[in-house]
Amino acid sequence: MRRKRLWTGLASVTSFMLVLSILGTNCMMGYAGTVNQALGISTSKVVNQSEASDDTTYYESEYGELSAENLQKLIADTYDESVVEEEEGAVLLKNADSALPLSDSETKVTLFGHAVAQPLYKNSSAGSSGYKGEYCIDLYTALTNAGLHVNDTLYEAYASSTTKRGNGSSTFGQEETEWSMGEEDISFYTDKLKKSWADDYNDVAIVMLAREGGEGVEVQTDDEAEGISQLALHQEEKDLLQMIKDSGAFKKTIVLVNSGNAMELGWLDEYNVDACLWIGLPGQRGFEGVANLLVGDANPSGHLTDTYAINSLSAPAVVNGSYNNQNWTNLDEVLDVSEENDQDISWYTAQAEGIYVGYKYYETRYEDTVMGQGNADSNVGSSTGTGWNYTDEVQYPFGYGLSYTNFEQKLDSVEINGDEITIKATVTNTGKVAGKSTVQVYAQTPYGDYEKENSVEKSSIQLLDFEKTEMLEPGESETLTITGDKYLLASYDYVKAMSYIMSGGQYYLTIAENAHDAMNNVLAAKGAGNLVDVSGKAVSGNTENVYSWNEDFDNTTYATSEYTGEEVTNQFADCDLNYWVENSLTYMSRNDWEGTYPDSATQVAATDEMIEVLNGDYYEKPEDAVSADSYTQGENQNIPLAAMIGLDYEDEQWETYLNQFTIDELATIPADNFGTAEISTVGKPAILAGDGPDGVGGTFDEEKYGDGRDDCSFPCENILAATFNKNLLERRGELMGEEALYLGMAYVWMPGTNLHRTPFGGRNFEYYSEDANMNYLCEKVEVQGVETKGVHVGAKHLAGNDQENNREGISVFFNEQAFREGALRGCEGSLTEGGGMVVMHAFNRLGMKWSSASAALCTQIVRNEWGFSGFEETDAIAGDATFKSHFLSTFSAGTNVYCLDFSGASTAALSKQIKDYDDGYMLGLLRDTAHRYLYTIANSSIMNGYSADSVVVSVTPWWQPTMYGLIALFAILEILFLVFLIRGKKKEVIKVEGEK
Amino acid sequence: MKTILEKKAVGFYFVVIAVILAVASLIRFTIWAPNHHGMDVIIIAAIVLGVVLDVFLMIKENEYILILAVVCYSIGAVKLLTNSVGSFVDAIQGINMFGDSSQVGNILSISIMILLSVLASIIAAFLKQIKEL
Missing domain, CATH: 1.10.287 (Helix Hairpins)
Structure with missing residues (x-):
């Protein structure tokens, strides 16, 4: 029993x-790829049949062979690069009476703010986890290493406090799951703690304030703490600053802004803050750079890539964006008739702001206020409720940044030759310490009758290009030559010319240290008076740094693609809400600020036609589709992928190579799982991909290289952009490419190329800027840096994914000028001038269609206009969102690969369509995808070690x-x-x- | 009733505990799942079958039925966890992409309730359900 x-x-x-x-x-x-990646397993290996006579290292590491010793050199360089990026990217916003750098006698400091014990290295997102480990340096350690003595009593109190900051993303396995500002209540500061700085450590109070967003986590416009903007100063912080001020104990108060989002900083004077430094999210080593800046071992040279508004809610894009997305007014009806998940079809955002994002709004309205144009000084959009006034709205303009020294910038010459605008400018260090200076080139293009009649909007000032000097000793000069691309000054006229135009009339070009100074220079050249700087002080502008010329109206030069010769014309008419519902959306126009400023979010009901598109099924087999049998299949001629290395994309040998694949083999290629599986019969190795704008995300192979640490978690992408240093941008790219070589990655998902449409974007930290031209210029050189290593770059997310709130499936409405000059251009440089071979689409819809289902985007723009020959991939389709599962619609629109298709749903859907319906058209698309994917892979570093007589052998993972x-x-x-x-x-x- | 219970041994009460936990988890799952894209008929069928088998066991002792009940509850619990991998990935990475990280607490608590049913059933399997006279 x-x-x-x-x-x-x-x-x-x-x-x-x-x-x-x-x-x-x-x-x-089902998650095999993810498991293999986590365990560092490759499912294929190369076996050479004979002694390779040829050199099979197609892309070499600059450090020599991949070895333990050389990996150490690479790691050291990535850490050094991080420090330099932080030194050159952190922006000195205020420095009253040269409070910074600290003097040799100012070494005893007290660190305030809970963030000092819980620094924000990076917001939650993909990429490197290097900031979590033993190789991360926090603020305390960095300051101590720099020779400062930190008040341990308060620091330990913060460290042992139960208060924690959290972004509310329910992070499992980490400390925090609740949304919280994470600042201490004033009662935390007991008498004992106060005594610690009353008696000692009172040379300097260093206050660090953090603002946290993240992937899928928009920064809150109406937050859970106080019902105010999360970017505003909160009560606990006010109490803290007041306590420091009232104590009278400190000689100086320094504020560090630890945030990837532009914080509201209009309170610095109120609390007697002597200096303020925006440090972004410094990654795992950046705090060393922060310490170097504080003690004067480095001189700040960073400049903002965002406008810092006094009131973040004053941006017109906020009216419809971020948390002000709307549900269809007939939502119940939409949900009733659609089979899509409710969340994926419920939301829309109408970009009524048009082109006026960031400085393009604030500076344009400033010019119009000064010039008395378009009712610019009316109350609409005013934070004070009275007439709109620039100094009431902007705390720090785009491009702003101070230094410990002074520079004089002089425009030497401007030459215009075809598309090229060559600017020579001389910079002289007129101060007392060495430093670097950034020359920012801005332009104004005409806003005349043609533009007003045809709704061609114009930013009053527009970034054309930039360069940075080398380190200039006091008294030293350097002449920079900057070559701007006139294309970046073209405007898209979606009404009359239906293409890019160069407006006819007077053009102005100027150099300046920020957008507002540039604006004042141009206004001065136009003879305007009553100019003010950002503090409200009267200024006269510098007309000597302005160059002016005249252009004839031109609607032909940029009406064809410079890459393919394709006609550039309207493609996104159906993304304008007015296309579906007449007069439902008024776009903001500088011609009439008062009449067009969006005073509330646009309300609209989805029509039957809109709902039909929302449902996502667009594919019908063409009547003239050939039979699948018309393609040769499975004719194996023992041609491995290695035999295709170096062949042109158009080479006929590709057809022969593709003829070897069976339909089932071809259909495995679209299913990506941070890489794809091997196909040994055609010599295709298993492919691994990385992901992360500020770290490719991987762990080095300890067995192979004797070091099992994570790749470098670099400072956030907007710190990198804020360096305004193309050499650093390119170097970041090269180093990430080198890391990918060690990690065996064929391509990496970076950089982030969306816009900081509002200051609240949860992933602003991994996008460069609010300005599309800035993105274009930054990504061009960073992408080139990675690609030189034979590692392909996949910019993300194309296009319009400028917010995290409701990002999956949200319908984004815009006019074509705003889209082409904004969201599209923000990514364009990566694929065209940058040479990136991969691109990731976005989660949002363009109008009613998911971006991956938009033929206008995937085929017409990316391939036909930009001449892209790599492959296009969706954003992650794993999960429960049905709108991403219309594989035939997306594939026929031009999508090639499906990100994180764990179960191979795309493989099954495509294979079924081809076999069950004898769909040769779909098979043709599948062969095109294979061609694009394999061409990209064949010409990547992943083929190092493979020769034409190599055999790819499958390796079964041990698990x-x-x-x-x-x-x-x-x-x-x-x-x-x-x-x-x-x-x-x-x-x-x-x-x-x-x-x- | 008292007479019936007097004959029951400790194992019987573990079966009762298993049934109570299973019914409670079934109720929680059927309330939670439809609102969070978590509905899976296999999970419901497995738990319902497990409950039916356990009710049968309360009337008549049978070793094979007991093992089958363990299998049913195990399928329910493990299926719920494997269905929810995306939510766990999101929660670990601190993002919102593959699942719904905010539901990790609910998923875990329901799974734990079903796993406790499994545990109670396994303990019952080692014990007598009817006192030996």
């Missing part, structure tokens, strides 16, 4: 283990036989225990019968 229970119990245990192992294995197989072994073990045990149980029961029956 006892044994029977024992066997029953053991059989129950093994039953549970068997179920667990079977379902667990099934789940792991798979292990899991199957466990299933077998538990099954055998189960059977065994059941047999014992049955035998025991039989014996029991015999025994009972015997007793009877």
Whole structure:
């Protein structure tokens, strides 16, 4: 009897283990790519049939062979680069009476603000985890290493406090799951703590304030703490600053802004803050750079890539964007008739602001206020409720940044030759310490009758290009030559010319240290008076730094693509809300600020036609589609992928190579899981991809290289952009490319190219700027840096994914001028001038269509206009969103690959369509995808080591036989225990019968 | 009733605990799942079947039925966890992409309730359900 229970119990245990192992294995197989990536397993290896006569290192590491020793050099360089990026990217916003750098006698400091004990290295998102480990340097350590003595009493109190900042993204396995500002209540500062700085450590109060967003986590416009903008100063922070001020203990108060979003800083004077430094999110080593800046071992040279508004809610883009997205007014009807998930079809945002994002709004309205144009000084959009006034709205303009020294910038010459505008400018260090200076080139293009009649909006000032000097000693000069691309000054006329135009009339070009100074220079050149700087002080502008010329109206030069010769014309008419519902959306125009400023979010009902598009099924097999049999399939001629290395995209040999694939083999390629599986029959190795604008996200192979740490978590992308240093941008790219070489990645998802449409974007920290031209210029050189390593770059997210709130499936409405000059241009430089071979689409819809289903975007713009020959991939389709599962619609629109298609749903859908419906058209698209994907891979560093006689051998990951072994073990045990149980029961029956 | 219970051994009460936990988790799951894209008929069927089998066990002791009940509850619990991998990935990475990280607490609590049913059933399997006279 006892044994029977024992066997029953053991059989129950093994039953549970068997179920667990079977379902667990099934789940792991579904996520095989992710499991392999986490375990650092490649599922293929190269076997060379004979001694390779040719050199098979197609892309070399600049450090020489991939080795333990060279990896250490690379790691050291990435850490050094991080420090320099932070030194050159952090922006000195205020420095009253040269409070910074600290003097040699100012070494005893007290760190205030909970963030000093919980620094924000990076917001939650993909990429490197290097900031979590032992190789991360925090603010405290960095300051101590720099020779400062920190008040440990207060620091320890912060460190042991239960208060924690959280972004509310329910982070599992980490400390915080609740949204919280994470600042201490004033009661935290006990008398004992106050004594710690009253008696000592009172040379300097260093206050660090953090603002946290993240992937899928928009910074709040109406926050859970006080119902105010999360970017505003909160009560606990006010109390803290007041306490420091009232104590009178400190000689200086320094504020560090630890945020990837532009914080509201209109309060600095009120609390007697002497200096303020925006440090962004410094990654794992950036705090060393911050410390160097504070003690004067480095001189700040960073400049803002965003406008810092006094009131973040004053940006017109906020009216419809961020948390002000709207539901269709007939939402119930929409949900009733659609089979899509409710969340994915419920929201829309109408970009009524048009082109006027960031400085393009504030500076344009400033010019119009000064010039008395377009009712610019009316109350609409005013933060004070009275007439709109620039100095009431802007705290620090785009491009702003101070230094410990002074510079004089002189415009030497401007030459215009075709598309090229060559600017020479001389910079002289007129101060007392060495430093670097940024020359920012801005232009104004005409806003005349043609533009007003045809709704061609114009920013009054526009960044054309920039360069940075080398380190200039006091008195030293350097002449910079900057070559701007006139294309970046063209305007898109979607009404009349339906293409890019160069407006006719007077053009102005100027150099300046920020957008507002540039604006004043141009206004002065136009003879305007009543100019003010950002503090409200009267200024006269510098007309000597202005160059002016005249252009004839031109609607032809940029009406064809410079890359393909394709006609550039309207493609996104259906993304304008007015296309669907007449007069439903008024776009803001500088011609009439009062009449066009969006005073409330646009309300609209989705029409039947809109709902039909929302449903996402667009594909119908063309009537003239050829049979699938018209393509050669499975004709294996033993041509490996390595034989295709270096061949032109158009080379006929590609057709022969593709003829080797069966439909099933071809159909595996669109299913990406941070890489794709090997196809050994055609010599295609397994592919691994990285992901992260500020770190490719991987762990070095300890067995191979003797070091198992994470790749570098660099400072956030907007710190990198704020360096205004193209050499640093390019170097970041090169170093990330080098890391990818060690990590075996063929391509990496970076940089982030969306716009800081509002200051609240949860991922602003991994996008460069509010300005599309700035993005264009930054990504061009950073992408080039990565691509030189044979690692391909996939900019993300194309296009319009400028907010995290409702990002999946939200319908984004805009006019074509705003889209082409904004969201599209923000990514364009990566694919065209940058040479990036991969691109990731966005989660949002363009109008009613998901971006990956927009033929206008995926085919017409990316391929036909930009001449892109790489592959296009969706953003992640894993999860539950049905709007991403219309594979035939998206594939026929031009999408090639599906990101994180764990289950191979795209493979199944495409294969079924081709086989069940004899759809040769779809097979043709599949071959095109294979061509694009494999061309990209063949010309990547992943082919290092492969030659034409190499064989790709599949490698079964060790965990798979292990899991199957466990299933077998538990099954055998189960059977065994059941047999014992049955035998025991039989014996029991015999025994009972015997007793009877 | 008292007479019936007097005959029952400790194992019986573990079966009762398993049923109570299973019914409670079933109610929680059926309330939670439709609102969070978590509905899975296999999970419901497995738990319902487990409950039915356990109710049968409360009337008549049977080793095979007990093992089957463990299998049913195990399928329910493990299926819920594997269905929710995306939410766990999001929660670990601190992002909102593959699942719904805000539901990790609910997913875990429901799973734990079902796993406790599994545990109670396994313990019951090692014990007598009817006192030996």
